Amino acid sequence: MSETQPPPPRIGRHSLANRVILAPMAGVTDRPFRQLCRRLGAGLVVGEMVTADPSLWHTRKSRLRMDHRGEPGPRSVQIAGGDAAMLAEAARLNAEMGAEIIDINMGCPAKKVCNKAAGSALLRDEALVAEILEAVVAAVEVPVTLKIRTGWCADSNNGVRVARLAEQAGIQALAVHGRHRQQRYTGHAEYDTIAAIKAAVGIPVFANGDIDSPHKAAAVLDYTGADAVMVGRGAQGNPWIFREIDHYLRHGETLAPPSDDERTGVLRDHLDALHAFYGEHMGVRIARKHVGWYLAGDARLDEARRGELKGRFNRLESRHEQHRFIDDLFGHARPSAAAPREPGATSKGTRAA
Template sequence: MTIQVGNINLKGRVILAPMSGVTDMPFRRLVKAHGASLVISEMIASQAMIRLTRQSLRMSSHVPEEFPMSVQLAGCEPEVMGEAAKLNVDRGAQIIDINMGCPVKKVVNGHAGSSLMRDETLAAKILEATVKAVNVPVTLKMRTGWDDKNRNAPRLAKIAEDLGVQMITIHGRTRCQLYNGRADWSFIQSVKDAVKIPVIGNGDVVTEEDAQNLLKQSGADGVMVGRGAYGRPWFLNQIDHYLKTGEKLPDPGLSEKKDIMLAHFDDMMLHYGEETGIRMARKHMAWYSKGLPSSADFRVAVNQAALPQNVRDLIQSYFDPLLESQERSL
């Protein structure tokens, strides 16, 4: 099954969620190379984008291998959102995603993210301005509502569809839940019933069975994976294969995982430079090693490493004994 987003056909049903501090270009490129249908940038503030700040330009940078590249924008001013969308399309974005789901206090207090779900009039103006500003598909990501008494996602989804939005993603929690409790996959069905455009379900997908159950309970057209991809850039492809065949693909072996880590780390050095790159890479190195023997000691050592070669040496010295032990046991 494929998903049609405007004039773009996604070759699968599994999408990488936009995650601040995680879905930078190196990680997106890696996840896409492993078979994701679509990858989405970190959330970029529209005001920062039109000021062309160094950070916003780096966050919105992309490579051809990511096609079709989606850039997610957040903001509360319709004209600014439209201008930021134009700038990103001029820079090569093929899809513009609007954030109305971020629950973080800093974003919400700025009347952006999920706070827009409390002001449907302003939300509609932002959607309309963005759709009119660009000639590429515009998509929307939001939550079920602000709180349990105000779960207005179906109504806002219909407004978005009428204004020209081409796909909607629903995280199955309210803003007030933050990331607590369980995502309500079944509520997403009410959004699916309200519109004809594709609806993507999101929240708590950490196994292949989770993805399958989300789709069954929600009736959604596809699934978006966020935290479940931490340290597992191959996970989205595993989900896609499972949905198509009912068979599970194995995780990469130790040797392949080591190669993936090294390549990812080197890509981050090129993208950020050494000082920032090492700092940004630490969490990824920790996620990759989770569940492996003596991973806590490895994480401590990586967090103390000051130079790129130190980190490369640590990866080698950590995995080589594991590989030797594996070979002896065969």
């Protein structure tokens, strides 16, 4: 580690492996994807959002979201809801089932979540925020973390006040997405509020929003003083981003992109894990969005070629056909003029200001 590189943050008794965290994303950060991102360098992974209402946990979707078998610790489970007593009970039950960190969702901008006075809708009611945080922290012995946005809208950027409430309630770490709820995922994340939150509290702060490269991660950390970056959409189709960011933060060097052989192996492993986790019928269908993201992020393919390949993959109906597609893809995707590079080779990079 560089002499100027701060150590990875701690969440309660847990010391993270590095300063790069996988953000919780509903429909994305299932167990196969979490395990893949951890293998490729994520210092912490957070599971998909789970409703705080235990009466809904019998559904197949909830059961799969709560499946952390075989995962190394610390296992972080995110819960969402708008009732303090129900959230506290959900936290207690998840801790009994093996959750080592409980994360409370006050950042989701989805209508179906906000319409139930949960997610980022809670930011409009600071008294309820305090009640929920105090109830959940009191209910469990494991550390509790919180994910928020900068506020509900541009006229109510109350992220600093909510952060202070969180620290007072005993929250052990805070992730902040640099947009207010009404922005959803449009425009650009802003980091001034995250910097103000970091200056206002003593607990670890994780900067989230538009972290899509090692240089961007370094720039955001330098600007905000945050303890770690949390990567969400930047990891879709690019699970290598975690080791790339970690390597750049430690050594100031940019890793070469993964070789075609590694890409093939990672995609095949991801497909196998999806098919095993969901069963072949659902696994084949869920694999389509992931492979679509992999194709969208491959700079060697033009837009027309990406669309053609995505259409072909989406028509495949079996795991064997999907594997054959991946094997063929990287046999033909490499530009003929490109010289092969040794896996793991690095090039010197300049820290972003």
